[in-house]
Amino acid sequence: MRSKVESALPYGLLAPTLLVVVLLIVVPIFQAFLLAFQGSDGGFTLAQFQKMVHDTAFLDALKFTFLLLIFIVPLQIILALAMALLIHKRFRGHSIFLYIYAIPLAISDLAAGIAWLSIFTERGYLNSILHSLGIIDKPFLFLSYQNLPAVFGTIVIAESWRATAIVMVILLAGLEVIPRDYFEAADVFGATALKRTLFVVLPLLRPSLQNALIIRTIFAFQTFSVVLALAGRVIPVLTGEAYYWYAANRNPNVAAAYAVLVMVFTIFITIMYFRLLKTTDAEAGYD
Amino acid sequence: MAGIKFDSVRRVFGKTVASNDVSLEIKDGEFMVLLGPSGCGKTTLLRCLAGLERVDGGRIYIGDRDVTDLAPRDRKLAMVFQSYAVFPHLTVFDNIAFGLKMQGRPKDEIKRRVQEGAELLQLQDYLARYPAQLSGGQRQRVAVARGIVMQAQVLLMDEPLSNLDALLRLQMRAELKRLHAEIKATTIYVTHDQVEALSLGDRIAVMKSGRIVQCDVPMNIYDDPASVFVGGFIGTPPMNFLKGVVSAEGAPQVVVGESRIAPTPAQTPALAARRGQPILLGIRPENLAFASSAQRNTLRGHVVVVEPLGSHKLLTMQVSGETIKVSVPPDQSVASGNDVWLHFDADKIRWMDAGSGDTIH
Numbered sequence: 001m002r003s004k005v006e007s008a009l010p011y012g013l014l015a016p017t018l019l020v021v022v023l024l025i026v027v028p029i030f031q032a033f034l035l036a037f038q039g040s041d042g043g044f045t046l047a048q049f050q051k052m053v054h055d056t057a058f059l060d061a062l063k064f065t066f067l068l069l070i071f072i073v074p075l076q077i078i079l080a081l082a083m084a085l086l087i088h089k090r091f092r093g094h095s096i097f098l099y100i101y102a103i104p105l106a107i108s109d110l111a112a113g114i115a116w117l118s119i120f121t122e123r124g125y126l127n128s129i130l131h132s133l134g135i136i137d138k139p140f141l142f143l144s145y146q147n148l149p150a151v152f153g154t155i156v157i158a159e160s161w162r163a164t165a166i167v168m169v170i171l172l173a174g175l176e177v178i179p180r181d182y183f184e185a186a187d188v189f190g191a192t193a194l195k196r197t198l199f200v201v202l203p204l205l206r207p208s209l210q211n212a213l214i215i216r217t218i219f220a221f222q223t224f225s226v227v228l229a230l231a232g233r234v235i236p237v238l239t240g241e242a243y244y245w246y247a248a249n250r251n252p253n254v255a256a257a258y259a260v261l262v263m264v265f266t267i268f269i270t271i272m273y274f275r276l277l278k279t280t281d282a283e284a285g286y287d
Numbered sequence: 288m289a290g291i292k293f294d295s296v297r298r299v300f301g302k303t304v305a306s307n308d309v310s311l312e313i314k315d316g317e318f319m320v321l322l323g324p325s326g327c328g329k330t331t332l333l334r335c336l337a338g339l340e341r342v343d344g345g346r347i348y349i350g351d352r353d354v355t356d357l358a359p360r361d362r363k364l365a366m367v368f369q370s371y372a373v374f375p376h377l378t379v380f381d382n383i384a385f386g387l388k389m390q391g392r393p394k395d396e397i398k399r400r401v402q403e404g405a406e407l408l409q410l411q412d413y414l415a416r417y418p419a420q421l422s423g424g425q426r427q428r429v430a431v432a433r434g435i436v437m438q439a440q441v442l443l444m445d446e447p448l449s450n451l452d453a454l455l456r457l458q459m460r461a462e463l464k465r466l467h468a469e470i471k472a473t474t475i476y477v478t479h480d481q482v483e484a485l486s487l488g489d490r491i492a493v494m495k496s497g498r499i500v501q502c503d504v505p506m507n508i509y510d511d512p513a514s515v516f517v518g519g520f521i522g523t524p525p526m527n528f529l530k531g532v533v534s535a536e537g538a539p540q541v542v543v544g545e546s547r548i549a550p551t552p553a554q555t556p557a558l559a560a561r562r563g564q565p566i567l568l569g570i571r572p573e574n575l576a577f578a579s580s581a582q583r584n585t586l587r588g589h590v591v592v593v594e595p596l597g598s599h600k601l602l603t604m605q606v607s608g609e610t611i612k613v614s615v616p617p618d619q620s621v622a623s624g625n626d627v628w629l630h631f632d633a634d635k636i637r638w639m640d641a642g643s644g645d646t647i648h
Binding site: 179181182184185186187188189190191192195199200203204206 | 337338339358359360364365366368369370372374375376377385386389390433437
């Protein structure tokens with residue numbers, strides 16, 4: 001009897017998580033698919049997807065989603081790696097930096113977007129400071145539709161500020177489990193800091209980099225609140241369009257089509273990362 | 288080639304003095320073993336030399352270069368780590384070639400030297416493999432090969448054999464000795480295994496609590512330990528110590544239990560200066576032998592345990608209330624419970640101060 005209870009224990013412990021995942025993720029995914037492919041007569045249709053593709057904002061949304069991805073992900077990985085390597089050095093007071101770096105993690109993305117809005121807006125902090133320093137004599141319109149590169153830039157900055165810390169935490173955790181002997185061996189055998197990073201640290205960090213890239217890319221696809229707060233629909237993105245079709249156009253079917261598209265991209269990119277960054281067991285150090 | 292000089296090297300971790308103004312000179316091409324129990328500061332001293340640990344005081348020289356403030360990569364040395372630290376993401380070839388690549392050597396030279404190093408350690412057939420596909424002993428060889436191909440003036444080894452099983456350790460020990468004879472690099476070898484130290488070292492520096500307590504050739508360390516600590520640390524089983532008192536009158540003798548031990552003429556003046564004082568008698572287990580009757584320099588002993596070990600029998604005995612170890616020939620007839628006489632030559636005795644534990648000369 002006892003063994004039966006014991007063998008059931010793991011499933012019992014997993015059950016609550018499983019329940020939440022099914023209710024809040026699996027069921028909505030299923031519903032989204034249903035909505036996306038179901039016509040008004042209840043049969044299968046691609047009409048929603050045609051509507052989505054022919055919408056004037058669609059190509060822009062696609063373009064900006066990928067542009068954000070291309071700018072934000074590498075920038076964040078590099079910044080996060082630098083931050084993680086810095087903290088890994090364990091200099092005096094390094095834990096203070098860790099806390100400072102982690103502050104954005106505690107802030108919801110919409111709040112972060114609004115905080116950056118108050119910086120970049122016409123009468124925001126940045127313009128006030130620049131004005132009081134005498135650098136500009138009238139406010140610079142960072143967030144105007146006439147100045148798309150500036151709007152885009154503010155979104156990249158705000159998103160990087162908001163979500164670099166999570167990448168850093170993943171990379172730092174990865175660094176901490178690498179035995180320091182490897183770094184010391186690299187030092188003794190003549191590696192400069194740069195060579196050590198390129199030839200020893202990065203390869204050994206590959207599993208963590210893979211995780212960080214996947215998580216960061218998925219988040220980048222879902223970028224929404226920060227864009228909404230800073231740019232509204234001046235810079236359209238896929239998730240933003242899904243929201244727009246649902247909330248403003250009251251068309252959940254086209255909204256679902258957008259959601260399905262985002263999911264397909266996400267899955268595709270995740271598989272790509274796994275392929276590109278694959279390590280053999282031998283390389284990863286497993287017997 | 289180059290000798291090494293530690294000049295009053297000090298390293299402190301919080302309240303622990305890991306290296307307490309250590310001075311040591313190592314000759315060009317010498318194989319120096321740093322020996323001591325864990326926490327004695329031997330690894331710290333090695334890491335200070337490698338540049339992996341900064342020093343809090345003193346200077347370190349390799350040849351005539353003061354390397355104290357140089358980065359590890361500028362010290363031009365090679366090191367074998369206790370954990371091997373063989374890079375898991377590189378093949379055996381790339382691991383061995385790592386240091387040469389960092390130096391930016393030409394490709395054909397790297398290839399030639401890696402081949403030579405691999406041959407020296409019988410790794411030719413494994414060059415394309417990853418470390419995870421190797422046994423512990425092979426990984427250890429890779430770590431040694433990576434160090435040797437650097438042809439560095441100085442080779443550092445931090446307990447390189449401690450993760451190997453007993454048989455492999457025995458093999459690699461002889462292998463390392465052969466390698467050193469071949470490459471003749473100045474070598475510093477850290478270990479807590481006194482057999483390794485005796486086997487490999489041209490000289491041994493015995494360390495305790497951040498200090499070198501004795502530095503000499505292996506046989507001198509074994510025969511003539513500088514203190515109770517060294518005698519008790521070196522040798523399996525270690526040196527025996529018995530409490531005695533120097534006689535107050537007449538020719539100086541030492542009273543141990545019922546027995547009176549007469550020193551050699553050379554030892555006499557030192558003992559004469561300590562009349563009436565307690566003293567420790569140190570004697571190695573193999574320097575004690577059975578005697579048929581009480582004679583000069585005999586002790587009465589009671590056999591507690593007999594361990595036949597093939598090449599000899601190891602006895603645990605009680606002598607004047609203290610437990611000692613005695614090593615006798617395998618054909619010696621003896622059983623536990625026997626009371627026997629133990630004889631020794633006076634010149635095999637080492638006298639130690641009962642307070643400080645230092646050897647009296």
